[in-house]
Amino acid sequence: MSICFLQAAVRQRIPNLKDKRPAPGDLQVNPSGRQVPCSPLQVARLSGNGCTAPQPERQALSERLPRAPRGCPRRSRTASLNRDYTAPQAGSAASPPVLAGRPHHDLGGGFAELSQTGKILEKTGLCSQITFGRYVRQGRKLGVDPKLFIQDLQFNKVPVRVYQPKATSDGRRRGIIFFHGGGWVFGSLDTYEKVCRYISRESESVVVSVQYRLAPEHKYPAAYEDCLNATIHFMKNIELYGVDPANVIVCGDSAGGNLAAAVSQTLAGRSDLPKLRAQILIYPGLQALDFNLPSYQQNRGVPLLFRERAAFFALQYLNGDALHMQEVLEGSHIPPDMRLKYRKWVSPDNIPEKFKVRGVKPLRPTDFIAEVYETVKRFCEPNLCPLLAEDAIVHQLPESFILTCEYDVLRDDGLLYKKRLEDNGVRVTWYHLEDGFHGIISLYDYCGFSFPAGKRGLDSVVNFLKSL
Incomplete structure (x- = not known):
């Protein structure tokens, strides 16, 4: 067709x-x-x-x-x-x-x-x-990779694709669990095949790409649970893949970055599993309280993620529909007391001034609508919006890498989380693509096109992995 x-x-x-x-x-x-x-x-x-x-x-x-x-x-x-x-x-x-x-x-x-x-x-x-x-x-299945063993498996009934370098190694390799982006609605193992192959080859790591269930057919917390269960299965059977249990990293882009952050927070308190070595969050979406942060105002019409689509995807993941999208965009879905509570974490005041010089204006508060809040109140759960996790959780998180793009509505989510991590003593490596836009990593080697910024961003991820 x-x-x-x-x-x-x-x-x-x-x-x-x-x-x-x-x-x-x-x-x-x-x-x-x-x-x-x-x-x-x-x-x-x-x-x-x-x-x-x-x-x-x-x-x-x-x-x-x-x-x-x-x-x-x-x-x-x-x-x-x-x-x-x-x-x-x-x-x-x-x-x-x-x-x-x-x-x-x-x-x-x-x-x-x-x-x-x-x-x-x-x-x-x-x-x-x-x-x-x-x-x-939809992506296409690629041919045999001369440098990688690739196999499709199931981890605790969750479909995964495992990439293992063929070259011999002096010791155990690092393991990377990758969660793809796509607004919790799109994306597949094939869509991110080139990205995962590149990361595995260039960093000489074992990569596990997770095919979690998609919304709206499977609402929150289905995607989160699949990613968590696949990660736990991998960590419990890590010796089968020649991976060092002290060198396991969760990684994801966009919605996958959201899932990586949520999984990392959940595992931070687990004493029965090895500690994660790091988390890699590539232009992650981390909150659904404020769709009027500076980056949302500046980049509201910038592809590949428009402001309205960001709210649409979040609602599809939460409820399986996009009802009350306009109220969510205007901010009518959060009670005043709760907005005040989270203002210490979700506020333009926490964003460096240099990111607010381009097309930002103060907006009047909107009237709270209780009926809307009742339908979206789970937006305040950290497993859905990791930026809202308490400090007691955040300070336990592993070393972090955050990539942001200037032309991206989700830029400020990454900046706000970077500040939260640093305020809690977590080591953060931040890479900002001044000429990047949302989704640029997923377009690596897309139909022969060349995105220099996307290649730099992907290489920055590889370099961070090699530094661990």
């Missing part, structure tokens, strides 16, 4: 769609909510054979399309052509990240277009947005 097939199916389900096709100059809404004129290229994309753009202009536009790298799905050819993105305001300390010589916001149009296609498919009853999103993001 292809995206073209899905779009054709949509046109069959909506007979009068042709009458609704846009013309050049018609207004459309971009990801940041602004109305902008519809370009002839967008008309060509949305209209198919019934395009209202003149044939010569369509041909000229087609000739300007960049060729997709060999082996890359065709959708990638146009993913970088739309530029309807809220650009960083003046005063930014960094320039936008670059993809093959072009700013990263070139990705925004293609990402928004895929999101819109998912909404159309859901409205027409063909499939849900989430099903379509999983189809688009």
